[in-house]
Amino acid sequence: MSTWLAIGAVGLVTFLLRASFIVFADPHRFPHGFRRALAFVPPSVLPAIVAPGLLLRGDTVDLSLANPRWIAGVIAIAVAARTRSTLATVLAGMAALWLLQWAMG
Amino acid sequence: MLVGTVPFGLVTGVAAIAAGLTPLQGVAISVLAFSGIAQLVAMQLIAVGSPMILTVAAATVVSLRLLMYSAALAPHLAHLDRRWRLLLSYLMTDQSFASTVRRYGEPGDRTHKHWHFLGSCSMLWITWQAAVVAGVVAGSGVPANWSLDFIVVLTFVALMVPVVRTRADLAAAIVAAVVSLATLGLPYRLALIAGSIAGIAAGLALEARHRRRAP
Numbered sequence: 001m002s003t004w005l006a007i008g009a010v011g012l013v014t015f016l017l018r019a020s021f022i023v024f025a026d027p028h029r030f031p032h033g034f035r036r037a038l039a040f041v042p043p044s045v046l047p048a049i050v051a052p053g054l055l056l057r058g059d060t061v062d063l064s065l066a067n068p069r070w071i072a073g074v075i076a077i078a079v080a081a082r083t084r085s086t087l088a089t090v091l092a093g094m095a096a097l098w099l100l101q102w103a104m105g
Numbered sequence: 106m107l108v109g110t111v112p113f114g115l116v117t118g119v120a121a122i123a124a125g126l127t128p129l130q131g132v133a134i135s136v137l138a139f140s141g142i143a144q145l146v147a148m149q150l151i152a153v154g155s156p157m158i159l160t161v162a163a164a165t166v167v168s169l170r171l172l173m174y175s176a177a178l179a180p181h182l183a184h185l186d187r188r189w190r191l192l193l194s195y196l197m198t199d200q201s202f203a204s205t206v207r208r209y210g211e212p213g214d215r216t217h218k219h220w221h222f223l224g225s226c227s228m229l230w231i232t233w234q235a236a237v238v239a240g241v242v243a244g245s246g247v248p249a250n251w252s253l254d255f256i257v258v259l260t261f262v263a264l265m266v267p268v269v270r271t272r273a274d275l276a277a278a279i280v281a282a283v284v285s286l287a288t289l290g291l292p293y294r295l296a297l298i299a300g301s302i303a304g305i306a307a308g309l310a311l312e313a314r315h316r317r318r319a320p
Contacts, residue, residue, distance in 0.1 A: 003130060006157045010147045010164045011137025017171040019194035021179040023187065030176050036312070037305055041169045043274040044281040044304025046265035048297050049146070049167075051282035052289060053258035061286055069255065076259050080266035087112045089263035090256055097255055 068100035110200070110229060111236045116256045117141050118240020119247060123254050124152035128241045135237040139230065140198065142264070143168045145257055146297070155293040163294065166301050174202040181209045185219055193219065196226035273315070277308030 021030070054073035055061045063070065076093030083089070114135075121131030126148060138144050143164045150160040174197060182190055205222050247253055269278050281304025288296040 002157060003126065003151055004133075006147065006151055006160045007130060007134045007137060009157060009161045010134065010143060013161055013165050014138045014140050014143050014168050014171065015195055017165070017168050018175055018197045019191065020172050021175040022182055022194045022197075023190045026179075035173070035176075037309060038169055038173045040274070040277045040305040040308035041166075041173075041301070042268040043265075044277045044308065045167045045297075045301045046261055046268065047278040047282040048285035048300030048304065050258060050261050050265055051285050051300070052296065053255075053261070055286060056289070059289075061289070069258075072255070073258070073262060076262045077266060080263045084267055086260060086263040089266075090112060090116070090259045093259035093262065094252075094256060097252055101252070 066104070068097055068104065071100060072096035110232050113141050113260055114233045114236025115240040115243070116260050117144055118237040118242075119244035119253055120145055120257045121148055121237075121241055122244030122247075124148035126151065128245065131241040131244075132234075132238055135234060138164070139195070139233070140168060140171075141233075141260070145260075149257075150294055153294060159293045159295065163297055166298055170199070171197070174199075178202065178205065181205075182219065189219060193222055193226070196223070196230060198226070198229060200229055201226045273308045273311040276311045277304040280304050280307035 050073070054070045055063060055067070057067050057069075065071070072093050075096045076089050079085075079092040080089040117135065118131060121134070121144070122128070126134070131148075134144050134147065138147070146167050147160050147164045150163055155163075175194070178193075178197065182193060185193070201222065204225055208218055208221055244253075265278070269275055281300040283300075284303035285296045285300025288299040291299065
């Protein structure tokens with residue numbers, strides 16, 4: 001039940017953010033400082049998601065060679081920078097992870 | 106545009122099952138939120154049993170860019186009636202925003218351009234939902250030792266790399282990553298929100314310093 005409530009609330013929030021100025025408010029009253037802060041949302045939010053996903057092993061940060069995820073992540077970042085392709089990034093990262101896991105037994 | 110949508114949708118569908126959602130819930134969140142990032146972040150939080158308020162807060166933080174798009178598109182859509190504006194709001198995404206802003210910049214009669222907006226958004230909607238459904242169906246049969254959860258992280262890597270363009274962006278990204286790791290002890294993945302806010306603050310601070318130095 002609580003999962004359904006969360007799903008409904010997330011749906012409502014994403015809709016209200018989209019409709020905010022198109023349906024409800026006047027964009028001329030959008031403060032300039034807030035607009036500048038919003039420009040930094042994507043380059044802040046995405047690394048805050050990616051960093052724990054690459055460096056965490058169990059509950060601790062593991063930057064050693066025994067953690068294949070950050071090595072595969074560095075390879076994926078290089079592929080993303082070169083190709084700008086989601087598919088190529090995912091394929092390269094997964095291939096690297098599987099190879100490293102296999103090599104480490 | 107649609108080429109990147111299919112794998113992202115597939116992964117999001119697989120991730121819904123990996124996060125412990127039922128297939129119906131996985132499709133429902135996709136129809137209601139219609140945003141890969143919001144869906145993935147919300148599902149990760151639901152998976153760790155986070156309170157609803159924090160799930161919604163995290164989904165809001167990662168969706169704030171939609172507010173930016175809404176402000177940019179509003180003047181172009183102001184002549185439409187309310188039903189049209191509600192419909193186009195629901196269908197608006199990163200991809201359709203980019204193509205629509207370009208189209209409204211072209212010369213010509215503005216009054217019929219919303220049909221192009223509707224057309225491109227509808228194509229994207231159908232492609233996305235079909236990919237998510239396929240992922241949900243496939244996700245139920247994927248063994249755990251394939252590490253498919255890593256696909257979610259890699260999808261975020263693919264989204265992250267192109268948005269880091271300036272030195273201030275890079276500073277925001279590094280600070281956000283470090284703070285999100287330093288605050289991992291906080292419950293319910295509050296580290297995501299802490300890291301994001303720290304990153305935004307760092308980006309703004311560096312930008313302000315550059316502006317003061319400039320002649």
